[in-house]
Amino acid sequence: MPILCKPAVNVPEYLITLEQTLEFARKAHAGKSQLPLTLRLIRNTGVRERHIVQPIEQTLRHPGFEERNRVYEAESKRRCPEVVEQALANAGVAARDIDAIIYVSCTGFLMPSLTAWLINTMGMRSNTRQVPIAQLGCAAGGAAINRAHDFCTAYPGSNVLIVSCELCSLCYQPEDDGVGSLLSDGLFGDAVAAAVVRGSGGTGMALERNASYLIPNTEQWISYAVRATGFHFQLDRRVPGTMEPLAPVLRELATDHGWDVRSLDFYIVHAGGPRILNDLSKFLDVDIKMFRHSWATLTEYGNIASAVVLDALRRLFEEGAMAPGATGLVAGFGPGITAEMAVGSWTVDVPRYPESRLLGAAAPYLAGDRAQARRKEPA
Template sequence: MNVKITSVAKQLPRFTRTTEEIIPYLKGWLSGQEERFQRKVIKIFENAGVDKRYSIMDAHEVFSNTSFEEKNDIYVKESIKLAEAALQKALQKAALNPADIDYIITVSCTGIMIPSLDAYLINKLKMRRDIVRLPVTEMGCAAGVSGIIYAENFLKANPGKRAAVIAVESPTATFQLDDFSMVNIVSAAIFGDGAACVILSSHQDDKGPEILDKAMYHFYNAETMMGFKLTNTGLQMILDKSVPEKIAEHFPKIVHPFLEKNNLTIAAVNHLIFHPGGKKIVQTIDTLFGSLGKNIEDTKEVLTLYGNMSSATVLYVLERFMDKNLPKGDIGLMLSFGPGFSAQRILLEW
């Protein structure tokens, strides 16, 4: 009995700005900096491969002197709204009710809330009192795939059950106003906010692509490559510029043995569902898969349209494939990377 993904739905925050619209705010923030540095930063934004970013805050709030407490309060309030809307959409797509969910996983790394997001959703939607909860907070960009892996483990052990995985992220709430480092600037250029929900099922009659296999891959001694540092002004991004190189170095070990274990080669994979971490990472993966005769066009489009929304982003890519009514028997490979440093993989069959 294989677990199936029955629906995926995204939910975008209410504020949005194109890169062109953000530039004036950027110039205001950079006033007082050297002109050459200002031109460099603006070029980073213009060349980030992101046309539009969504946010839980309007641009003037992002670039204003807001305390960590104030930003986190906004994160909590808006996360609940986004998560509820994403869950309701996914339930509607699957023709289910909130009471049909046995297991709820919420993933987020861009704010802090206790009780966790799932508790609010259970109360708002009157979900079952015996629902099993799992909040995941420190997996970063990999958590969308990680959440599906955790849900699959639960459902495989419990036939006839359903799970919801909800990812809500607000990287714009982690922007550091007084930090003019390249890490803070590049992060602001590539990240945006968003939410998504995946419904999974081990009910025999439920429809959707089946999870054939899943696996995690840990990079040794790479804890400092990506993550957050908690400071007095909030969550400060950690992002090593060597990430694309490390991914390329480990790529053969991540992809090929996983497929071989399932008696497959990359040639048998019809669809690549990859987390778009940023322009350089996407270019690296595009080159690696391109050399094998594959493309990641949907991944590239998601980055262009929304930016990197951390754990939610790969679910936006997955939704595009779920909405295509793909032929029975098609194989899909999901792949994401996150703090640790680690890679998460899922093999799907339609």
């Protein structure tokens, strides 16, 4: 069964606080009629700090779409390899063990995808499959997990690398003064995340069932307007209410798997804002504390788009409270309105050799020669 292993996450070195965000908004949009409402909404996002890929002075300027995309390419190539290496180490696999890469990002555009550069740069095999996903926004983290699950099911024993690179600050548009755009200026942060789904072995979430759902006729509710100045984020005022129709879909996924969605052991969901988490608590009848990892991501990093679910999962790993067999849910939400959901149970990798035999036949294994260790194993 495919195992989603511990993610690696890195945020840029430039920090912006809630107080700084409010001050920048006051200066940049002074006198605008919607500014008081926007300031109130930003205060209510729950975001206390965010990390951005450039100093704030550069972020607030717009050098043009071409230059921003150049920065996206340079920064993604600078920041992804270290995170990928850590994710591989977390999963106990090497670069040449990877059979497919799923790369998700909605904040820059490259062709060929960064997948090709990663294969060439990091020593992966030339027959590694490439699956770039560019247009699912925040839902792409959940979609990447589900497509990795599908791939490992279709090709048993395969390993899939997921990479999320979201440099949301490169989409800042200083001339946009709509409430949705101004709110996004105080909500989104930058991050790079990666995780491996192993076809066998590993510690983490054993992926057992996944599903996708599109709320009918909502494709305009979250969108980009693509203009000469780049990507302009558009948000409909009805978006915060979308958990009410999505909660029954999450409940059905768990029920179809023979589980009660109210009594799972962990919930890793996209934290687009406080209302998403509050409404899920209400409509799923789940204690709000069960979403603590998503809350922490939102508070400390902001909405980091497709990377949210990977960071929340990292926090679950680091909490160290999951016992084998613990049941859980992962869900990402984004443009469409799209939901990508999965359920699974916690599993812990069991060493091949019992401790009592480590000094005997398994000594070569300890030295790193797995093949030799297997050949010398007693019948």
